[in-house]
Amino acid sequence: MNGKDSKLDDLIANLPKELTPENDLWDKIEKRLDAPISLMTKRSSHNLWRNAAIACLLLITAFIGQKFFNPLLPLPEVDSALINTLAEIKAQHEIQIAQLQQTSKLVNWQSSPYSSPVETGIDQLREAAKQIYESLKRNPTDKQLWQLWLWAQHREIELLRQGQKLPVSQNSQGATI
CATH class of the missing domain: 1.20.5 (Single alpha-helices involved in coiled-coils or other helix-helix interfaces)
Known part of the structure; x- marks a missing residue:
């Protein structure tokens, strides 16, 4: 290695000290x-x-x-049959919710210590379903929106039924069974 180092040192020593351009700038x-x-x-x-x-x-x-x-295509006219179906499904869902809430008045599941997360979930699902419904009214042919809306409604009903099965606190007054 000593020979390589001395060779490198010799090459460095022989380099010109300054470079000059080929033509005067x-x-x-x-x-x-x-x-x-x-x-x-x-x-x-x-x-x-x-x-x-x-x-x-x-x-x-x-x-x-x-x-x-790429001219703007005219917006397709909203299919009134789909909008009517949408409104009918919403009305049926509201009837089911009203029936479940009538049952929940007989079983006071809101007095359960576990009711707060269930109520929060129900409120969130209702808000999401409302927003999805508004989107569906603007675009009733979107199958994924339909599926999401129906899922949110189904999940709301499931949560209401699960809430009715929660254990009821015995200390609450006015609880009827």
């Missing part, structure tokens, strides 16, 4: 240094405006091209 540098500042800023501002104009032209061209080649 100082004349070009001097001309730029002597140029007035206002001329340089005019050129850069001219280039800036030119680039901005080109960008605007491209955006306008893209917008016109999009309108020409």
Whole structure:
């Protein structure tokens, strides 16, 4: 290794101490240094405006091209039969909920120590179902929205039934069984 290190040291020692360009660049540098500042800023501002104009032209061209080649399709008319079905399912669900709530008045499951998470879940499902229903009214042909809405309704009914099976606290007054 000693021989390789000394060879490397010799090569480094033989390198030139400074590099000179092939042609003299100082004349070009001097001309730029002597140029007035206002001329340089005019050129850069001219280039800036030119680039901005080109960008605007491209955006306008893209917008016109999009309108020409991909015109806005008329929105399909909302199928009134689907909207009616949607309203009927919602009404049936509300009837089922009312029946379950009537039963829950006989069994006071809200007095259970476990009722708070169930009530929170029911409230969250109702809010989600309401938002899904609004989306379905705007787009009644979306099968995934239908499935999600029906699932939320089914899950709400399940939670109400599970809430009725919760153990009831014996200390509550007015609990009827």
